[in-house]
Amino acid sequence: MMKKCPVSALNTVLTALSGVAPLYLPVNGKGKDTRAKYTKYEDGMIYSTALNTVRSAKDFFFPQTENLVNFKVDGKNIEIIDPREEHEDFILFGVRACDYKSFDVLDRVFLSEPVDSYYASRRAHGIVFTMACTRPAETCFCTTFGIDPSEPQGDVSCYMTETDVYFDAKTEKGEVVLAKLGDLLADCEESTVNEQKELISSRMKALPLSSLSTEAFGGDKLDKLFDDPRWESLSESCLACGTCTYVCPTCQCYDIKDFDTGHGVCRFRCWDSCMYSEFTKMSAGQPRLTQMQRFRQRFMHKLVYYPANNDGLFSCVGCGRCLASCPISMNIVKVMKTLSEEAEDNGSK
Amino acid sequence: MQTVTRETLLDKASALLASGEVSRVLGWKKGEFAYDVTPAVFESAEEMEKDFVYDIFSGANFSKYLIKETAKEGKVLVFLKPCDSYSFNQLLTEHRFDREKVYAIGIPCDGMMDASTVKALAPEGLVSAERDGDNLVIHTLYDGDKILPYADNLPDRCRHCKSKKVVAYDEMLGENGDVVDSHRFDEVAELEAMSEDARFAFWQNELSRCIRCNACRDVCPACTCEKCVFDNPKSGVENKAISDSYEEKMFHIIRAFHVAGRCTDCGECSRVCPQNIPLHLLNRKFIYDIDRNYGDYMAGAEEGSRAPLVNYKTEDPEAADVLERGDK
Ligand code: SF4
Ligand code: SF4
Ligand code: SF4
Ligand code: SF4
Numbered sequence: 001m002m003k004k005c006p007v008s009a010l011n012t013v014l015t016a017l018s019g020v021a022p023l024y025l026p027v028n029g030k031g032k033d034t035r036a037k038y039t040k041y042e043d044g045m046i047y048s049t050a051l052n053t054v055r056s057a058k059d060f061f062f063p064q065t066e067n068l069v070n071f072k073v074d075g076k077n078i079e080i081i082d083p084r085e086e087h088e089d090f091i092l093f094g095v096r097a098c099d100y101k102s103f104d105v106l107d108r109v110f111l112s113e114p115v116d117s118y119y120a121s122r123r124a125h126g127i128v129f130t131m132a133c134t135r136p137a138e139t140c141f142c143t144t145f146g147i148d149p150s151e152p153q154g155d156v157s158c159y160m161t162e163t164d165v166y167f168d169a170k171t172e173k174g175e176v177v178l179a180k181l182g183d184l185l186a187d188c189e190e191s192t193v194n195e196q197k198e199l200i201s202s203r204m205k206a207l208p209l210s211s212l213s214t215e216a217f218g219g220d221k222l223d224k225l226f227d228d229p230r231w232e233s234l235s236e237s238c239l240a241c242g243t244c245t246y247v248c249p250t251c252q253c254y255d256i257k258d259f260d261t262g263h264g265v266c267r268f269r270c271w272d273s274c275m276y277s278e279f280t281k282m283s284a285g286q287p288r289l290t291q292m293q294r295f296r297q298r299f300m301h302k303l304v305y306y307p308a309n310n311d312g313l314f315s316c317v318g319c320g321r322c323l324a325s326c327p328i329s330m331n332i333v334k335v336m337k338t339l340s341e342e343a344e345d346n347g348s349k
Numbered sequence: 350m351q352t353v354t355r356e357t358l359l360d361k362a363s364a365l366l367a368s369g370e371v372s373r374v375l376g377w378k379k380g381e382f383a384y385d386v387t388p389a390v391f392e393s394a395e396e397m398e399k400d401f402v403y404d405i406f407s408g409a410n411f412s413k414y415l416i417k418e419t420a421k422e423g424k425v426l427v428f429l430k431p432c433d434s435y436s437f438n439q440l441l442t443e444h445r446f447d448r449e450k451v452y453a454i455g456i457p458c459d460g461m462m463d464a465s466t467v468k469a470l471a472p473e474g475l476v477s478a479e480r481d482g483d484n485l486v487i488h489t490l491y492d493g494d495k496i497l498p499y500a501d502n503l504p505d506r507c508r509h510c511k512s513k514k515v516v517a518y519d520e521m522l523g524e525n526g527d528v529v530d531s532h533r534f535d536e537v538a539e540l541e542a543m544s545e546d547a548r549f550a551f552w553q554n555e556l557s558r559c560i561r562c563n564a565c566r567d568v569c570p571a572c573t574c575e576k577c578v579f580d581n582p583k584s585g586v587e588n589k590a591i592s593d594s595y596e597e598k599m600f601h602i603i604r605a606f607h608v609a610g611r612c613t614d615c616g617e618c619s620r621v622c623p624q625n626i627p628l629h630l631l632n633r634k635f636i637y638d639i640d641r642n643y644g645d646y647m648a649g650a651e652e653g654s655r656a657p658l659v660n661y662k663t664e665d666p667e668a669a670d671v672l673e674r675g676d677k
Binding site: 029030031032033034035037050051054055064135136137138139203206207208209233236237239240241242243246247276277278281323324325327328329330331333334337 | 380381382384385386387388389390409414464468469472473474475476490491551554555558560562563564567568580582587620621623624625626627
C-alpha cells in the first residue's frame with residue numbers, strides 16, 4: 001500500500017526515521033560550496049531536492065577510506081585490533097535511481113566469491129529510500145542504460161510533488177521501517193503518483209542526451225574498440241586527476257596500504273584510480289604506460305570488460321557526475337559519441 | 350564584449366597552419382552543452398572549422414600543456430589570455446618549455462565563465478548560456494531563461510582579475526589592457542581579521558570536502574615536477590586518499606608553500622576543484638605576505654625575474670620585524 005505525508009510534515013517523518021536508525025540524506029552545504037551532500041540528519045535539517053549529490057551514495061557501502069585492521073606493537077608482541085564499525089543499521093534517504101542501480105554494479109564485484117565482508121555487512125545494514133527524479137538534469141542519461149527514474153527501486157521508493165511526499169515499500173525491510181512510522185503516514189492509492197511518473201517519463205525523453213546509444217559497445221567489442229585511433233585525441237588533455245573515478249558511483253578500484261602509526265600499523269584501504277600513474281604498480285612497473293592507455297582502461301572497463309563479465313550489464317549508470325566534474329570536460333558521453341560516430345563512418349570496420 | 354571573435358582566431362590559425370608556420374593549434378573544443386569546452390590540439394583548419402570554439406567558456410589556461418606540446422615536432426600555436434600569459438612567462442622563467450617551438454597569440458579578455466559558476470546560477474536543468482552585451486543569458490529546462498549582469502556573476506578569479514595585460518606574445522589580437530586594481534586581497538584580509546578559531550573552522554570546513562583527486566595540482570602551471578612527492582610511493586607521504594583530516598590540511602599547506610612566489614594567481618586550481626574549495630585564497634595569502642614583506646612582486650609579470658623568496662637582499666625584513674607587525 002502506497003503511503004504519503006504532506007511536504008510540510010516531511011521533517012517530522014525524517015525525525016521519526018532517524019529514531020529508527022541513523023539517517024543520511026542530501027542537505028545543501030555550508031561555506032563556499034552550497035551544493036547538496038549526504039549528511040547525517042539532525043532535527044531541523046532540510047532535505048535537499050537537488051538532483052545528484054557531488055559524491056555518490058556508493059560512499060556508504062564502499063567508503064573512500066576504511067580501516068581494515070590495526071596492529072599494535074609492544075616489544076615482541078603484536079596485538080591485532082579489529083577496528084570494524086559497519087555493524088549498525090542505517091537509512092539512506094533520497095537516493096536516485098541511477099545510484100541505486102550502481103549498488104547492483106558494485107554487488108556483482110564485492111559480493112561474488114570471495115565475498116568482501118566489509119561491503120557485504122554495510123549492504124546488509126543499509127536501508128535505502130530512493131526518490132524519483134521530477135526534474136532530471138541536462139547531464140542525465142540513465143535511460144541509455146535501461147534505468148527508469150520514474151520507477152526507482154530500493155527498500156522504499158519515494159515521489160515528491162509540490163504538496164506531498166509518497167512512500168512505496170518495495171521490500172520487507174522497507175515495510176518494517178514504514179510500519180514504525182505509524183500514523184505519520186496516511187494510506188493512498190498507488191495510482192496517485194501516475195501523473196508524476198508520466199511527467200518524469202516525458203521529461204526524460206526531452207533531455208539532450210536522451211538519444212545516446214550503447215549500440216557500439218558491449219562485451220564483444222574488445223577487438224573493434226581497443227585499437228581505435230580516437231583514444232589518442234580523446235585523452236590528449238586528460239589531467240589524470242581521477243576526479244571522474246572518485247565521483248563515479250560505479251568505480252570500484254581500491255588499494256590496500258599500511259600506515260605507520262609510530263607504535264603499530266593501521267592497515268586501510270582507499271579508493272584508487274585507473275587514471276593514476278601509480279595504479280596497480282608492481283615491481284615490474286605499471287602495466288599501462290601512457291595516459292592514453294589509462295584513460296582507455298576506464299571507459300573500456302565500463303563499456304566492454306564489465307559487460308563481458310556480467311551478462312551484458314554496463315558499469316555506467318548515466319548519473320552525469322563525471323560530466324559535471326571533469327576539469328577538462330571530457331567524459332563518457334563524449335567518448336561514446338565519438339566512438340559510435342567512427343563505427344558509422346567506417347561501416348566496414 | 351569580446352572584441353576578438355571565434356572567426357578572428359580561426360582565420361589567424363588557418364593562415365598560420367596553411368603557411369606552415371605552425372603545425373598544431375592548442376584550442377578549445379566544443380562540447381555537448383555550452384559550458385563543457387575541452388582543451389584540444391587541432392591539426393588542420395578543417396578540424397578547427399568543425400569543433401573549435403571561442404566564447405565565454407573558453408577559460409582553460411593552456412600554458413601548462415606547452416610542456417607536452419613542445420616536446421613534439423614542429424611549432425604549436427597557443428592563444429593566451431592575460432592571466433595565461435603570466436603562467437607562460439613563469440614556465441619560461443623555470444625553463445619548462447622551448448619558447449622557439451611556440452607561436453603565442455595574445456587575446457584580450459574581460460572575464461570568462463566556467464561550468465561550476467554557471468551551474469550555481471542555474472542548478473537545475475541548465476541547457477545553455479551565452480553572453481548578450483552586458484548580460485549573461487541562461488536557458489534552463491524548467492525555469493525558462495535567466496538574465497543576469499555578466500560582470501557581477503563571473504567566477505572569483507575574473508571578478509578579481511589582477512591584470513588585463515597580456516605580458517607575453519608574438520602577436521597581439523585586439524587591444525592590450527593594463528594591470529588593474531583587483532581587490533583580490535580583500536578576502537584574504539577578511540580571513541586574517543578572523544579569530545584563530547574562526548579561521549581554523551573556516552579552513553576545516555572547506556578542506557574537509559577534499560577528495561584528494563589532485564586536480565588542483567595537476568592543472569597548476571606552477572606544479573610541474575616530473576614526479577610529485579605525493580605520487581611517489583617511496584616518499585612515505587604518497588596517499589591516494591585521505592587517511593585523516595589532519596593529513597588533508599598538510600597536503601594543501603605543503604602545496605601552497607611549494608608554489609609560493611611562483612603562483613601567478615591564474616585561478617585554475619579553484620576552477621577545476623570538483624569540491625569548490627577556494628584554493629586561491631591560500632595562494633593569495635602567500636602573495637599578499639610576499640608583497641608586504643618584500644615589496645610588490647607578481648610572478649610571471651616578467652620572464653626571468655628573480656622571485657623575492659629566492660633572492661636574498663640585505664634590506665629583507667627579519668622574522669622579528671614581521672612578528673612585531675602582528676601579521677596573521
Ligand atoms: S561514468 Fe560518469 S555518468 Fe557513468 S556512472 Fe560513472 S560518473 Fe556516472
Ligand atoms: S541519471 Fe536518471 S536517475 Fe540519476 S539523477 Fe538523473 S534522472 Fe535521476
Ligand atoms: S576527471 Fe577528466 S581530467 Fe580528470 S582523470 Fe577523469 S577524464 Fe581525466
Ligand atoms: S582539486 Fe579539490 S578535491 Fe581535488 S585535491 Fe585539489 S582541493 Fe582536493
